[in-house]
Amino acid sequence: MAKPREQAIRIREGSPWTGLWAVVGKEMADHLTSARMHILELIILLTAAGTVFAASENLRTTVGQDRFLFLRLFTTGRDPLPALVGFLGFLIPLIAIALAFDSVNGEFNRRTMSRLLAQPIYRDALLFGKFLAGLFTLSLVLSVIWLLIIGMGILRLGLPPSTEEVLRSLVYLVVAIFYGGVWLALAMVFSIVFRQPATAALASIAVWLFFIAFWGFIASSLALVISPVRYGFLEEFARLAQTELYLARIAPNTLYGEATIGILQPETRSLGVVLPTQLQGAILxxxxxxxQSLALIWPQLTGLIAATLLLFALGYVLFQRQEVRA
Amino acid sequence: MGKQSEFVIETRQLTKKYGDFVAVDKLNLRVRRGEVFGVLGPNGAGKTTTILMLLGLTDPTEGDVRVLGLDPTRRPLSVKSRVGYLPDQVGFYDELTARENLIYTAKLNGLPRQEAYRRIDEALEQVGLAHVADQRVGTFSRGMRQRLGVAEILIKQPQLVIMDEPTQGLDPEASREFLDFIRQLKQQKITILLSSHLLYQVQAVCDRVGLFYRGRMALEGTVQDLAKKVLGSGYRVFVEARGDRDAIQKALMALEGASEVRSVGNNRYEIAATQDLRPEAAKAVIQAGGKLFSLAVEEPNLEEIYARYFKEVEHGEAA
Incomplete structure (x- = not known):
């Protein structure tokens, strides 16, 4: 071993993405053929068809009066059904969690992890490949729904969508995909932390429930502590509302909801607190x-993307440090 | 790539600590090209940790590793593309077929499609799974999975194969087949590192063995070497002869290489020796005026070496 030391070379050999596409291909094939995904796809298709059908019933009466009739397909609900975007706000996290909760611990439990990592690939490729496969699958499902809605819209309303409507709904598609990305990355982190897939699934669902059911209440209580109303000035109330909003935006579902409204309801001018003075001269x-709508939802969209990347980075660090032996 | 060294695996002062626990302690392991090296030791002796460090799957805390002249921590991809690894209780994707599982491995290894398919067919043929190539692995027995693990190694065409407890949980027939695979690999001049609890099997296929104890290589060498070191004498020769008991015993005792002669009942004698003393014993019996009825030899037994060694170690610690 008396040859020149390789210590000078600190960088790792080869690309960290060697084998990435092999992993993506295999994982996507798994997702698309698994019974779990088929059930979820069925649920989501039924929901989409049901809500859009109901919405179009409502909208047929107003054809011709609305410039953004197609967008209303996404946002109109009819009792007792909520609007499609509301439904998707619930269902997307569910699909995303279902795609990722056993991604890493599943390999350990099937005893395939050490065999996989003994192949000439880095762990980077494995984790990123699994994440990408999940994101692509999610995108595929959502794109199918998008096409279905546009198709049903044309059939039921008898009009083609305008370019702007198509663009806006495509932006919504991106929002929805990254909203799913957050939950995908979260479920993946839990699948790295917990050895039991069931634990990882429950933990992910617990976080989801926490944000959907409790965070709004906690945010308003916390806001009262952070920005208390002492004297009853208008500024104090405005600050309280502002704080509450900032806190609420920690929840991915708030970001998703705001971005959805901002892009699918073109009349939306602000997603924050608006004082009457700020509305001077606006044509409501x-x-x-x-x-302008894009500029309005930009922070929400980038927030969702950033949360996805942060959670993925966390999972990446945890996974790199994990011991291979079970 | 270093020059082709005599040693396929070479570690120097290799150490791995998990917190305060020292899993591998200043290990010096050398495996020569083309040999079958058996790694023995109780659970927790550091066998699997050492294997993971050889593959670059765990970074050493201290020390040096060279596998095929490469450093697995710096050049993991080169090492892993040349080394086949069969983990203990190898797992496959149950919902995929045997062939699909291997195709995934081939893709991860970056093999061109035509070449991959050809190698997969050959490998499945060689391990006797060709007839179930398109069945889901979920239907496979433990032995078949293990054979699929070997097929996976074969498609990589490795220079070194590392197996961790490969025969654990196999039925006797499957174990025997598995040992045949190891012999086949050896004929193809592939170096093999094999870790096992099943001493009889290690003895059957390994050229040299290393005994791990608490992260260190406690003993190393051929089974005969170890027998000499641990038992003092590895062979037992059984003699059945009639005649003057004292004279026979004396004559046997005088043989070169005999360390102990015991009379074990009815005209039977047991000689502890450093080599196979049958011809010499026969001669000695006749020269002592005895009549020889039977001769038998028991070769050094790894099981015995192992048991004796750990008894001594524990005894030494208790004292």
């Missing part, structure tokens, strides 16, 4: 141009 009810 008139739609914003697409670029």
């Amino acid at each position: 009810g008139s739609p914003l141009p697409l670029s």
Whole structure:
């Protein structure tokens, strides 16, 4: 061993993405053929068809009066059904969690992990491949729903969508995918932390329930502590509302909801607290141009993407440090 | 790539600590090209940890590793593409067929499609799974999975194969087949590192063995070497002869290489020796005026070496 030491070379040999596409291909094939996904796809298709059908019943009466009729397909609910975007707000986390909760611990439990990592690939490729496969599957499902809605819309309303409507709904598609990405990355982190897939699934669902059911209440209580109303000034109430909003935005579902409203309801001018003075000169009810709506939801969209990346990075660090032996 | 060294595996002062626990302690392991090396030792002796460090799946705390002249921590991809690894209780994707499982491995190894398919067919043929190639692995027995693990190694065409407890949980027939695979690999000049609890099997296929104890290599060498070191004498020769008991016993005792002669009932004698003393014993009996009825030899037994060694170690610690 008296040859020159390789210590000078600190960087690892080869690309960390060697084998990435092999992993993506295999994982996607697994997702698309698994019974679990088939059930979820069925649920989501039924929901989409049901809500859009109900919405179009409502909308047929107003054809011709609304510039953004197609977008209303996404946002109109009819008792007792909520609107499609509301449904998807619940279902997307569910699909995302279902795609990832056993991604890493499943390999350990099947005793395939050490065999996999003994192949000439880095762990990076394995984890990123699994994440990408989940994201692609999610995108595929959501794109199918999107196409289905557009198709049903044309059939039921008898109109083609305008370019702006198509663009806006495509932006919504991106929002929905990254909203799913957050939950996908979260479930993946839990699948690294917990050895039992059931534990990882429950933990993910617990976080989801926490944000959906309790976070709103906690945010308003916390806001009262952080920005108390002492003298009853208007500024104090405005600050309280602002704090509450900031806190509420920690929840991915708040970001998703705001971004959805901002892009699918072109009349939305602000997602925050608006004082009457700020509305001076505004023509209420008139739609914003697409670029302005995009600017409006930009923080929400980037927030969702950032949360996805952060959670993935956390999972990445945890996975790199994990011992291979079970 | 270093020059082709005599040693396929070479570790120097290799150490792995988990917190305060020392799993592998200043290990010096050398495995020569083309040999079958058996790693023995109780659970927790550091066998699996050592194997993981050889593959670059765990970073050593201290010390050096060279596998095929490469450093697995710096060049894990080169090492892993040249080394086949069969983990203990190898797992496959149950919902995929045997062939699909192997195709995934081939893709991860970056093999071109045509070449991969050819190698997969050959490998499945060689391990006798060709007839179930398109059945889901979920239907496979433990032995078949193990054979599929061997097929996976074969498609990589490795220079070194590392097996961790490969025969654990196999039925006797499957174990025997498995040992045949190891012999086949050896004929193809592939170096093999084999860790096992099943001493009889290690003895059957390994050229040299290393005994691990608390992260260290306690003993190393051929089974005969170890027998000499631990038992003092590895062979037992059984003699059945009639005649003057004292004279026979004396004559046997005088043989070169005999360390102890015991009379074990009815005209039977047991000689503890460093080699096979049958011809010499026969001669000695006749020269002592005895009549020889039977001769038998028991070769050094790894089981015995193992048991004796750990008894001594524990005894030494208790004292």
